[in-house]
Amino acid sequence: MKFFIDTADINEIRKAREFGILDGVTTNPSLVSKVKRPYLEVLTEIAREIEGPVSAEVIATDSAGIVREARELAKIGGNVVIKVPLIAEGLKAVKTLSGEGIKTNVTLCFNALQALMAAKAGATYISPFVGRLDDIASEGMEVVEEIMTIYDNYGFDTEIIVASVRNPLHIKYAAMMGAHIATIPYSVFESIVKHPLTDIGLAKFLEDYKKVPK
Ligand code: G3P
Numbered sequence: 001m002k003f004f005i006d007t008a009d010i011n012e013i014r015k016a017r018e019f020g021i022l023d024g025v026t027t028n029p030s031l032v033s034k035v036k037r038p039y040l041e042v043l044t045e046i047a048r049e050i051e052g053p054v055s056a057e058v059i060a061t062d063s064a065g066i067v068r069e070a071r072e073l074a075k076i077g078g079n080v081v082i083k084v085p086l087i088a089e090g091l092k093a094v095k096t097l098s099g100e101g102i103k104t105n106v107t108l109c110f111n112a113l114q115a116l117m118a119a120k121a122g123a124t125y126i127s128p129f130v131g132r133l134d135d136i137a138s139e140g141m142e143v144v145e146e147i148m149t150i151y152d153n154y155g156f157d158t159e160i161i162v163a164s165v166r167n168p169l170h171i172k173y174a175a176m177m178g179a180h181i182a183t184i185p186y187s188v189f190e191s192i193v194k195h196p197l198t199d200i201g202l203a204k205f206l207e208d209y210k211k212v213p214k
Contacts, residue, residue, distance in 0.1 A: 001175050004053075004161065004183040008032040008042050012186035013049060019193070024052035026127070026163065026183040028083065028107065029059065040076070047077040055105045055125075057083035058093075066093035074102050081124060083107045086114050091121045098122025105161065112146035119156040125181070131164035140164070141173045148177055168192045 002023035005016045008031040016022045025046055032042050043056045056076065058069040066089065070082040081103040084090040094104045098121065105125040106118035110133060115126045128147060130140025144162055151158060159180040165171060165188055174182045184192075 001179070002052075002181040003189070004055075004181055005189060006031070006163065006165065006183040006185050008035050008046065009186070010035075010042075010045055010049060013046060016186060016189050017050070019189070022050075022052070023181070024054065024183075025050050026055040026083070026105070026161065028055075028057050043073070043080070044076050047080050050079065052079060053081045053103070053125075054079055055081045055083045055107075057107065058085075061085065061087065061089060063089040063092035063096070066090060067096050070097050070102055070104075071100075081105045083127075084123075086110075086118060091117055094118065094121040094123050098124070107163070109147075110143065112143055112150055115143075115147040115158075115160075116150050119151060119154075119158040123158045125159050125161050127161045127163040127183070129164035130162055130170055131166035133164075134166070141170065141177070144174060144179055145177055148179065 003021055004024040004026050005013055005022060006026050008027040013025055032039055035042050047054045056073045058066045060066045060069045066084055073082055074080055083105045084094055086106050086109050094106060097104050103124040105127055106123040107127045109115050109126055109128045118126045128143050133140035147160055161181040161183050162174040162179050163183050165182055165184050171182045171192060
């Protein structure tokens with residue numbers, strides 16, 4: 001299972017990378033807006049910092065515009081993946097981009113049939129937003145399970161990025177289902193390594209070590 005970090009903040013990316021288990025980065029316009037610097041400048045800095053895939057989202061909503069913007073974003077670096085919204089115009093653009101060998105991450109996916117359409121269009125990645133589904137009393141992780149079944153049935157290569165992750169359980173269930181990737185906000189990334197019994201146990205071991213004759 002791969003771990004991506006869901007942020008446009010270079011400091012969070014650097015801190016997450018220090019864990020030694022970071023495989024990539026996803027961003028979106030909302031995340032970039034928090035950084036308060038120009039869009040392309042932020043994406044370029046991230047793509048240079050990280051070897052793994054970096055998702056950069058288009059702003060255009062018509063297929064010709066998406067393709068134009070995607071080609072420009074792809075010039076930032078070989079690791080840039082173009083994030084395209086899951087709308088009809090987006091799917092048309094994904095089909096064109098996949099034909100050109102440009103990798104895509106189809107975003108704002110909220111059901112399994114949308115994910116099926118994205119895979120048929122040739123998406124490299126699909127991003128179901130589990131947290132936003134939970135927010136409206138739908139089961140986000142059920143959608144992931146359905147996508148896994150459909151992709152397995154037909155042998156699609158499209159990788160599932162569990163997105164809109166809000167808590168450690170999203171990651172645990174994603175891993176149990178065998179989802180390829182979870183994209184995780186830094187706060188959750190940091191929290192999943194921690195357990196109070198680990199800290200208590202370690203403190204006791206270190207205390208007891210002092211009693212060992214030197
Ligand atoms: O990368 C997009 C996605 O993860 C958004 O998450 O928390 O805004 O629903 P959130």
